[in-house]
Amino acid sequence: MLLIRLQEGRGAPPLHKQIADQISFQIAQGDVPPGARLPASRDLARSLRVARGTVVLAYEELCEARICVGRVGHGTVVRRSHDVRAKPPSAPELKPSLATPDEPIDLDPRELSLLPSMADTDYLPRTELRRAFDRVLRFPSHLRAFGESAGEPRLRKLICQRILSERGIAADPTQVMVVPGTQYGAVLVAMLSAKTRSRVHFGTPGYLDIARNFARFGFDLISHPVDIDGMKIPSSLGKKDVLYVMPEHHFPQCVSLNAERRASILGMSQERGVMVVEDDYDSEYYYDRLPQSALKASDNKGNIVYLGTFSKTLFNNLRLGYLVADPSLVRELASLHWSLSRGTSGLLQRWVGELLEDGTLTRHVRRMRMVYRRKRDKIAETLRRDFPEWQFTAPRGGLQFFIELRHSSEVAMIAEICAKQKFRIASSANYILSGQEKLGNFLVIGFGSASLPQILSTLSELKKALLTR
Ligand SMILES: Cc1ncc(COP(=O)(O)O)c(C=O)c1O
Numbered sequence: 001m002l003l004i005r006l007q008e009g010r011g012a013p014p015l016h017k018q019i020a021d022q023i024s025f026q027i028a029q030g031d032v033p034p035g036a037r038l039p040a041s042r043d044l045a046r047s048l049r050v051a052r053g054t055v056v057l058a059y060e061e062l063c064e065a066r067i068c069v070g071r072v073g074h075g076t077v078v079r080r081s082h083d084v085r086a087k088p089p090s091a092p093e094l095k096p097s098l099a100t101p102d103e104p105i106d107l108d109p110r111e112l113s114l115l116p117s118m119a120d121t122d123y124l125p126r127t128e129l130r131r132a133f134d135r136v137l138r139f140p141s142h143l144r145a146f147g148e149s150a151g152e153p154r155l156r157k158l159i160c161q162r163i164l165s166e167r168g169i170a171a172d173p174t175q176v177m178v179v180p181g182t183q184y185g186a187v188l189v190a191m192l193s194a195k196t197r198s199r200v201h202f203g204t205p206g207y208l209d210i211a212r213n214f215a216r217f218g219f220d221l222i223s224h225p226v227d228i229d230g231m232k233i234p235s236s237l238g239k240k241d242v243l244y245v246m247p248e249h250h251f252p253q254c255v256s257l258n259a260e261r262r263a264s265i266l267g268m269s270q271e272r273g274v275m276v277v278e279d280d281y282d283s284e285y286y287y288d289r290l291p292q293s294a295l296k297a298s299d300n301k302g303n304i305v306y307l308g309t310f311s312k313t314l315f316n317n318l319r320l321g322y323l324v325a326d327p328s329l330v331r332e333l334a335s336l337h338w339s340l341s342r343g344t345s346g347l348l349q350r351w352v353g354e355l356l357e358d359g360t361l362t363r364h365v366r367r368m369r370m371v372y373r374r375k376r377d378k379i380a381e382t383l384r385r386d387f388p389e390w391q392f393t394a395p396r397g398g399l400q401f402f403i404e405l406r407h408s409s410e411v412a413m414i415a416e417i418c419a420k421q422k423f424r425i426a427s428s429a430n431y432i433l434s435g436q437e438k439l440g441n442f443l444v445i446g447f448g449s450a451s452l453p454q455i456l457s458t459l460s461e462l463k464k465a466l467l468t469r
Contacts, residue, residue, distance in 0.1 A: 002026060002039065004048060005435035013220075015050055019058035022435075024067050027078055034080040038068065041076075112454055113424045116252060116400035116446030117281075119312050123371055125364055132354035136347065147346040149338035150330055151178025151322070155353040159322050162356050163308065167280065168293025174327040177334055178320065178344050182281060182307045183209060185323040188333045188340075189305055190214040193242060193275060202244040203231030205431035205439055207251040210244050210279060223433055226250055230257035233264045239273040248283040248291045252431055252444040253402045254395040256292065265295060269303040276304040282312040284365050286397040287373040302326030310352060312399065312448070313365050320348050372399060375447045375455070382456055386463045390443075399448035405441045414443060417465040423458050 004022045006015055013021075026032045038044070041055040048055070059076045062068040070076045136143075150156070156173035164171050179185040190200075190213050200214040203226040211221050219242070225232050230250050237243060243265065247257040257265075268274040276295065283291045296306035302325070309321035325333065337343060355361040379401060380394035391404040405411055411428055418425040428440040447455055 002032065002044070003438060004044075006048060006050070007435070016054045016057035016061065019044075019048070019050075019055060020061040020065075023058070024062060024065065027067060032078055034078050036078045037074070038062075038076040038078070108422070108424075111422045111424045112458055113449045114418075114445050114447075114455065114458060115424055115426050115449060116444050117311075117316070118446060118449035119315050119399070120368065120371065120448050120451075121315050122451060123364075123368060124315070125360055128358070128360040129351075129355070132358065132360065133351055135354050136350040142350065143346055146342050147344075147349070148334075149343040150334035151176065151344060152346060152349040152353060155349045155356070156322075158353055158356040159308075162362065163322075164324065167283065167291075167308075168297030169306065169324060170297070171324050175324050175330060177323050177325070177330045177337070178349055179323055179337065180319045180321070180341070180344050181311065182279060182309045182321045183213065184319075185307050185321055185333075186210045186277065186279075187213045187216075188336055189277060189323070190217045190219065190242075191336060192329070192332055194218055196239070197242050197275060198240050200242045200244055201234060201237065203250060204433060204436055205252060205428070205442070206231070207246065207279070208431065208433070210277070214242065214244075221433075223436070226253060226255065228255050230255050230261055233261045233268075235264065235268075237268050237272065237274045242275045242277060243268070244277045244279065245295070246279045246281065247295050248280060249395075249398040251281070251398070252400055252426075254398045254400065256396075262292075262295060266298055269299065270301045273303060278304055278306045280306060281309050282398050284313055285369055285372055285399060287369070287376060288396045291397065296324055302329070305329070313361060313368075314352070314355075318348065318352075320344065320352055372447070375452050376401075378452055379445070379447055379455060379459070382459055386459060399446055401443075401445045401447070403443040403445065405443065408437070408441050411441055411443065413466070413469060414462065417462060421461060421465065423462075 002023060003026065004019060006018055007013075012018070023032070023038065038059065039047075041052050041059060045052040045055045059068065059070060063070045063076065067079060068076045069079055153173060155178055156176040159176050159178075160171050160173060164176075177185075179188065194217040198219060199222055200211055200219045201222045201224060202208070202211045204223040206223075206226065215221055222234075224234055230247065231245060233243075245257065245265065247262060249256065265276055269276045278295050280294055283294075294306060296304045306324040307321065308323070310318055311321065314320075323333070352361070376394055380392075383390060383392060383401070383403070389406065392401055395401060415425065415427060426444045426446070428442050428444070431444070432439050450458070
């Protein structure tokens with residue numbers, strides 16, 4: 001009935017706490033119904049190979065939290081009257097499996113990539129890119145010295161005018177810092193905030209690489225479920241907490257935060273000093289409706305750090321992104337960035353500045369929105385026709401399909417077929433923590449990187465291979 005995975009070793013939470021947290025999480029999810037009796041402490045202790053006293057302590061904690069009741073002669077029972085939704089118990093604190101995906105992805109050139117998070121480079125406007133680069137090289141003296149560690153002033157101004165305004169953010173260049181990608185920006189934020197904060201909250205399945213960056217600087221990782229309204233927001237956060245969210249397209253499910261959860265986040269950041277890290281990595285790509293404004297647009301206390309990137313609007317390998325924060329935080333982050341790498345490449349910044357100034361980037365994004373919409377529609381049609389068992393909603397934006405399967409054996413079978421036929425496909429294990437395998441019955445199919453004919457022929461081969469199993 002219960003699925004409990006214990007972690008041991010340095011940094012793992014106490015065993016009784018892990019047990020209590022995982023049971024309360026399963027009760028909240030509805031996996032253990034009200035009135036159910038928990039296993040006898042002796043039996044659970046035996047199956048988990050822990051001392052009985054550890055399980056007794058965990059049960060006592062559940063009773064104290066009014067999630068269960070302990071009755072002499074009846075054991076420990078899930079409360080019937082307990083409204084688990086009214087007061088969500090803390091979700092299990094689990095360290096991510098650092099062994100899984102936080103490694104460079106070396107693509108074998110013979111493999112076809114259906115990995116998500118990659119932009120289609122076939123449509124890059126190469127003539128305009130070349131011309132812009134030539135314009136930068138006309139003034140080599142500008143490249144001689146290190147630039148400002150917060151980024152080239154002209155690019156920061158253009159980011160405010162051409163990008164942030166589209167997201168409803170009225171920032172000036174003192175609030176903007178250019179970084180070599182969102183990942184790097186998040187590392188800087190984690191390094192600095194580790195002085196005063198100790199927990200990072202995030203949704204799973206989700207993009208775990210940012211949470212991992214926080215873990216590297218000693219943060220406890222606390223994962224929360226995600227449903228069709230985005231990440232379920234814990235209600236009791238405070239000054240020690242960092243909340244990592246992707247409000248517009250939670251990755252990889254591509255669900256958006258609803259109004260109530262957005263309001264709750266804004267309330268917590270303004271009234272209780274919660275630091276919010278808003279990852280707005282691909283909201284430029286929307287197909288059916290305009291995106292909501294960024295949360296940062298409503299931040300009047302400066303507790304939201306906004307992260308944006310050129311990885312999807314140009315290409316991943318560019319390594320250029322930006323963050324928006326309070327000017328005092330930008331100064332601190334910039335000083336850290338200076339000591340780490342003497343700022344971000346001036347050449348790239350000037351080049352992208354040219355592309356923003358002359359409108360190339362805006363035109364490219366507009367065009368790609370159409371290209372991706374067409375890909376999305378065609379893939380959705382094919383999936384509905386050829387894989388009627390697969391559950392999915394055509395994404396309203398972003399660059400990937402999130403497909404729920406019935407059984408984990410299907411996920412494993414598809415992974416095996418893809419490996420054999422040399423299609424690179426993301427493993428669902430990339431998006432869940434160790435111990436959350438129950439959440440992993442899904443596929444993520446990116447449609448950014450491969451061309452539409454390639455994707456359709458891959459799906460057709462996958463269908464054939466599945467039929468012959
Ligand atoms: C959700 C999400 N956030 C952040 C990033 C990282 O972006 P960057 O390339 O700017 O580091 C990615 C990468 O693909 C992503 O999918």
